[in-house]
Amino acid sequence: MSLTRERQTSDHPAGSGLRAQATVLPFARPASPEASPAAIRLDEDSLSSLARLFGSSCVTPWSERGDGALAARAYELLELSDHFEVWVIHWPSDGALQLHDHGGSSGALYVVSGSLDEGAVSVANTYDHRSIGAGQGTSFGPRYVHDVVNSGPDVATSVHVYSPPMEKMTFFTLGADGIVPERTDYRADPAWAP
Numbered sequence: 096m097s098l099t100r101e102r103q104t105s106d107h108p109a110g111s112g113l114r115a116q117a118t119v120l121p122f123a124r125p126a127s128p129e130a131s132p133a134a135i136r137l138d139e140d141s142l143s144s145l146a147r148l149f150g151s152s153c154v155t156p157w158s159e160r161g162d163g164a165l166a167a168r169a170y171e172l173l174e175l176s177d178h179f180e181v182w183v184i185h186w187p188s189d190g191a192l193q194l195h196d197h198g199g200s201s202g203a204l205y206v207v208s209g210s211l212d213e214g215a216v217s218v219a220n221t222y223d224h225r226s227i228g229a230g231q232g233t234s235f236g237p238r239y240v241h242d243v244v245n246s247g248p249d250v251a252t253s254v255h256v257y258s259p260p261m262e263k264m265t266f267f268t269l270g271a272d273g274i275v276p277e278r279t280d281y282r283a284d285p286a287w288a289p
């Protein structure tokens with residue numbers, strides 16, 4: 096894969112999120128976290144720095160774009176290389192992405208405007224929530240499973256960096272017996288978005 100730049104805006108089919116807190120039972124994580132053995136995986140500090148750099152210098156919050164109301168999440172691919180990718184995501188109020196992994200990629204997110212609520216499945220298989228405000232971010236390794244929702248009244252804008260670039264994402268549901276895989280989306284899908 097050569098160094099390329101392109102832009103993409105699309106609606107993602109995974110529009111519903113999980114917002115309840117629950118204790119999660121163990122589940123089978125991917126046997127191999129490696130998305131691509133040939134790709135370089137940036138460490139979490141580097142991913143956080145990239146997310147903050149792009150978020151503080153290359154992204155205009157939705158509220159300043161003059162594009163009117165936002166009905167569904169909107170995506171733009173800012174950068175794609177062999178080793179990482181950078182997306183900006185605009186989240187309408189109540190816009191959410193259900194529990195998902197990142198196909199073995201590591202990642203980081205940085206909130207440019209508004210705030211996002213994240214629910215993450217911990218190593219101890221608990222489901223923990225936190226709010227990430229503007230100017231804040233987080234990073235994660237290849238086995239991370241979380242959901243994200245904009246619980247605020249205004250559009251939130253965030254930057255997401257993944258390394259290596261994601262090849263797939265598996266989505267999970269939260270049931271009485273814990274979280275279980277629901278489906279896997281692949282990058283080759285024209286509707287692909289993180």
Ligand SMILES: [Fe+2]
Pocket residue numbers: 195196197241
């Ligand atoms: Fe994610």
